[in-house]
Amino acid sequence: MKRERADRPVAQSGRKLGPRALKTRERILRATSELLAERSVLDLPVVDIARRAGTSPATFYHYFKDVDELALALAERASEEMPDVAAWIRASMGGPDGLERARALVDAFLEHWDRHHAILTLRNMAADRGDSRFLRIRQENIGPVLSALASEIKRGQREQRISKEIHPFAAAAALASFLERLSAHHRDLGALGATREDIRETCARILVQTLEGSAPA
Amino acid sequence: MKRERADRPVAQSGRKLGPRALKTRERILRATSELLAERSVLDLPVVDIARRAGTSPATFYHYFKDVDELALALAERASEEMPDVAAWIRASMGGPDGLERARALVDAFLEHWDRHHAILTLRNMAADRGDSRFLRIRQENIGPVLSALASEIKRGQREQRISKEIHPFAAAAALASFLERLSAHHRDLGALGATREDIRETCARILVQTLEGSAPA
DNA sequence: TGTACATCAGTGAACGCGCGTTCACTGATGTAC
DNA sequence: TGTACATCAGTGAACGCGCGTTCACTGATGTAC
Numbered sequence: 001m002k003r004e005r006a007d008r009p010v011a012q013s014g015r016k017l018g019p020r021a022l023k024t025r026e027r028i029l030r031a032t033s034e035l036l037a038e039r040s041v042l043d044l045p046v047v048d049i050a051r052r053a054g055t056s057p058a059t060f061y062h063y064f065k066d067v068d069e070l071a072l073a074l075a076e077r078a079s080e081e082m083p084d085v086a087a088w089i090r091a092s093m094g095g096p097d098g099l100e101r102a103r104a105l106v107d108a109f110l111e112h113w114d115r116h117h118a119i120l121t122l123r124n125m126a127a128d129r130g131d132s133r134f135l136r137i138r139q140e141n142i143g144p145v146l147s148a149l150a151s152e153i154k155r156g157q158r159e160q161r162i163s164k165e166i167h168p169f170a171a172a173a174a175l176a177s178f179l180e181r182l183s184a185h186h187r188d189l190g191a192l193g194a195t196r197e198d199i200r201e202t203c204a205r206i207l208v209q210t211l212e213g214s215a216p217a
Numbered sequence: 218m219k220r221e222r223a224d225r226p227v228a229q230s231g232r233k234l235g236p237r238a239l240k241t242r243e244r245i246l247r248a249t250s251e252l253l254a255e256r257s258v259l260d261l262p263v264v265d266i267a268r269r270a271g272t273s274p275a276t277f278y279h280y281f282k283d284v285d286e287l288a289l290a291l292a293e294r295a296s297e298e299m300p301d302v303a304a305w306i307r308a309s310m311g312g313p314d315g316l317e318r319a320r321a322l323v324d325a326f327l328e329h330w331d332r333h334h335a336i337l338t339l340r341n342m343a344a345d346r347g348d349s350r351f352l353r354i355r356q357e358n359i360g361p362v363l364s365a366l367a368s369e370i371k372r373g374q375r376e377q378r379i380s381k382e383i384h385p386f387a388a389a390a391a392l393a394s395f396l397e398r399l400s401a402h403h404r405d406l407g408a409l410g411a412t413r414e415d416i417r418e419t420c421a422r423i424l425v426q427t428l429e430g431s432a433p434a
Numbered sequence: 435t436g437t438a439c440a441t442c443a444g445t446g447a448a449c450g451c452g453c454g455t456t457c458a459c460t461g462a463t464g465t466a467c
Numbered sequence: 468t469g470t471a472c473a474t475c476a477g478t479g480a481a482c483g484c485g486c487g488t489t490c491a492c493t494g495a496t497g498t499a500c
Contacts, residue, residue, distance in 0.1 A: 020495085058446080058489075173406055174423055181398065194386050202387035215431070262454080264452090272477075274478090
């Protein structure tokens, strides 16, 4: 597979791109983002992308092998903007301002999803489907978060705050799961009377309680 | 939309089905389940379903309007087998055998997903995509679980075990999210050294801790 | 400053595949007498 | 028990749409002298 770096895009022919070409490529990426936000992830034909970008299908193929590759480029770009949640976690949720740090963390997660909802959904669907390229991106994004969470659990276990019966990575996966899912779907919870703030607060508290072994003060 | 009951299937023409026809219909449903388990949810052409069922595309259309409707029938069937998790939750997780009840609950959830993994994934994807028919089924399935969880949280808040800052439905959604996600993906966690038992135990403990406000004994 | 040429960038139009869907028909099963 | 007829169940073959993809070409931009 031709590995594509965001800062060094290349035409399908392998030639480097001039400034005009870069702009066109950018228009195609942007058009795809827009379409993605407007309709289903499964309904993304080359023709429509090209039309939206004000160009032709033939041009599309100068820049991308197929729609998947384009989606991959978008997913990589979105993933790069993922906040460094792992660092926050390592800063620990204990002590008096632990809850405040947890809130900031959840908030960053929510915001990241708000900004890239469509493409992150696509990335996860493709990964669930088993596509190794999207799995890799997802793994690079979530992996460090899982590790950081698991480390905190282990620390809690050493310090006797958390039961040894809990499996650090299973717990980490559980926490990451609901963080991600609620971030992706927090709007739907409005129907149940939960605002974005409610979700942030609730997630932060469950997070602290699980990592610390007891509810925050 | 023609509402279809599992016990009273009807041909597209509206006629009732004889025993021979019922068998054919059943073969088509089964063939679809098999294909679903073998390949991506997005790759399910009528021709392949018919071939696998040992019949022809034309026959397919005697029984179903399109693949979506067929998937809907499968999803309804799978949903009917959902264990009554809500009842378990209302039985409470408190007291000495609360943890044991939580384990049983998580186990039932895991088993349900093991049995119907492919079609439940399809159901959730279709619901996420915004398809109202699949949303309805999903809602009928998860709704009672959410309500039961939220009620327990509220009870905990009345009894001062749980902070008022937590939003009952947000917390319920968080718990249901990770239960569902880990049930769907528990095999992938093997790579991180977590067995099915680890996952069951860990989920059960997080569940109890969140609903009770403190870790189980 | 102008001209010739090379390369870059873009595209209209067509081709063809896969697949959903339907039509006109055949064969199987049941029922009346 | 046999025959005629109605209805049920199933299908081969074709049609046509949507879409991915490519080809042969045009226009734009840069460079050499």
